Amino acid sequence: MPSPVEGPDNVVDTMVIGAGQAGLATSYWLSRAGVEHLLLEQRPELGGAWQDRWDSFYLNTPNFAFLLPGQTYDGPEPDAFLHRDAVIELFRDYADRIAAPVQLGTEVTRVARADSAADLAGAKGGFAVQTSQGEWLARNAVLANGAYQRPRIPASAAKLPRHIRQLHSHDYRNPAQLPDGAVLVVGTGQSGGQITEDLLAAGRQVHLSMSACPEAPRRYRGQDTFYWLLQVNLHGPGYGINGLQREQLPSPAARFLCNPLISGNDGGHSIHLRELGRRGVRLHGHFEGTDDGALVFSDDLPERLALVESAFGQRMKPMLDTYIAAAGIDAPAAEAATADGWLPAESGARLNLDAEGVTSVIWATGYGLDFSFLEIPVLDAWNYPRHTRGVTEVPGLYTVGLPWLTRHASSTVALVGADAEYVAGHIAAR
The missing domain is CATH 3.50.50.60 (FAD/NAD(P)-binding domain)
Structure with a gap:
């Protein structure tokens, strides 16, 4: 040293x-x-x-x-x-x-x-x-x-029953830390999505409260998506493409928006919330707080799923395509997005922890x-x-x-x- x-x-x-x-x-x-x-x-x-x-x-x-x-x-x-x-x-x-x-x-x-x-x-x-x-x-x-x-945890976390094990993603290491029972993960940034997969692999029942972090393909037009993001960061301004420069942010608050929902595990892959739902994860809206012993989530799951799925196509994809064209790069054509209309049978706007056997909550709610x-x-x-x-x-x-x-x-x-x-x-x- x-x-x-x-x-x-x-x-x-x-x-x-x-x-x-x-x-x-x-x-x-x-x-x-x-x-x-x-x-x-x-x-x-x-x-x-x-x-x-x-x-x-x-x-x-x-x-x-x-x-x-x-x-x-x-x-x-x-x-x-x-x-x-x-x-x-x-x-x-x-x-x-x-x-x-x-x-x-x-x-x-x-x-x-x-x-x-x-x-x-x-x-x-x-x-x-x-x-x-x-x-x-x-x-x-x-x-x-x-x-x-500074791990961020909602103030309403203090209102959860004392027997519920609570961890921020900062302190989560593996499923063995948690008592037997179902787990609620709050937040669908990269940490929330990846920890959910970690718990699924261990055979745990998982409830997942969604945020607005966008989904993104792990690979796009023949390269890892981060390859294109890196190129636009480095060379985009030379082609008049400045969307990833600080001066182009719509507001100072945008500096803290979450990154796309992807993973480096298993050789790298995308994480799709509907697919997690099909695998047994119970999806819920945005965590709003507690009410009469139950956890309350926004009742907008269909709209929220559509929002996170559309963000890449609305914001990032046009920028990457514009850069590829402006730089004269011979890249494969983009694959057409596959429509996915799956929805859970229930909206999941309320969750009674004891009734659902939830014994742990992991707050994947970011940092300050x-x-x-x-x-x-x-x-x-x-x-x-x-x-x-x-x-x-x-x-x-x-x-x-x-x-x-x-x-x-x-x-x-x-x-x-x-x-x-x-x-x-x-x-x-x-």
Whole structure:
């Protein structure tokens, strides 16, 4: 494991908060620019948020998209998918290879301006960084702690009976964690869909509460769908196709919309909610709360199924087709969508947990950003740092690795390095 940078009186030029993919990519470019820096990681081991995935998890993006700075996948299966443990090991090997100066087991509890005479005496810059292992002074600070910090659980979860086992997807590892009985999964983003499949494979009865996350084909026009998304992220603007650029978002809230419902398991596949229903999953609408001991869901299951199935054809497909045509790529024609009118016999608008034998609830309801340690007024109404290409309005304060930082795939392994390179260059220029 690389040794942390040591300086007199805990002073460092640049402090990087977080040593996941964003922090390590930033470290790579800072080292190449000759900038002294230190990465603080609250976890006892490297591997970032991938360590919070369940036992059967496979990366949702193909191996060809593992594109950290200075390292690309060169193995024999570019279109295959890596298991969680392999992903973690790759990040640990990467940190060793680039000699990232990481200090593990160090939680950052406060970042503030170093604006007092005592703070600035002998310091190289403007931030006081308090941690569980002491205080540092830094000229620059990079917020690279990611978007998967604070699990979101509805407040009404507190009203569920105490005998019901509740877990957020953050803490789910395998079906053996759960007591015997049926399981309710709330949320149909990638985690909700994949955990539902994990439970089905273990023979569990599953109830599934739908969100509005879109379905998408795993493969489209001869390539993995993420291949086309990556190409549009990288080259779309050159053809006037800017739908995946941050500036084209309809509102700041769109930065937090969920990703398409796909999986990297079993060689990669699409997840279709109607098919899950045919396999025995009891589908419900959006979770609304509790009423007289029952769980209540929106009574719009047919409309909600139609919505998630139509989203790809309405938004993503035209953009990908336009790019393929504009770039002159010889790709197979798109397959015609197959109409599927299956509906469950019941709408599933109410669920009595005890009557249905439900003993567990898994909240696959996403995450919120957590910058609670930041005592600098730089966050917007969505708790997202105000910035331009990762450079905040506060001199010396930066952010990397957030969704839609500059474009759709900014937080992914494939493209986090581009934003990290820009931020590191800005730091070096100071």
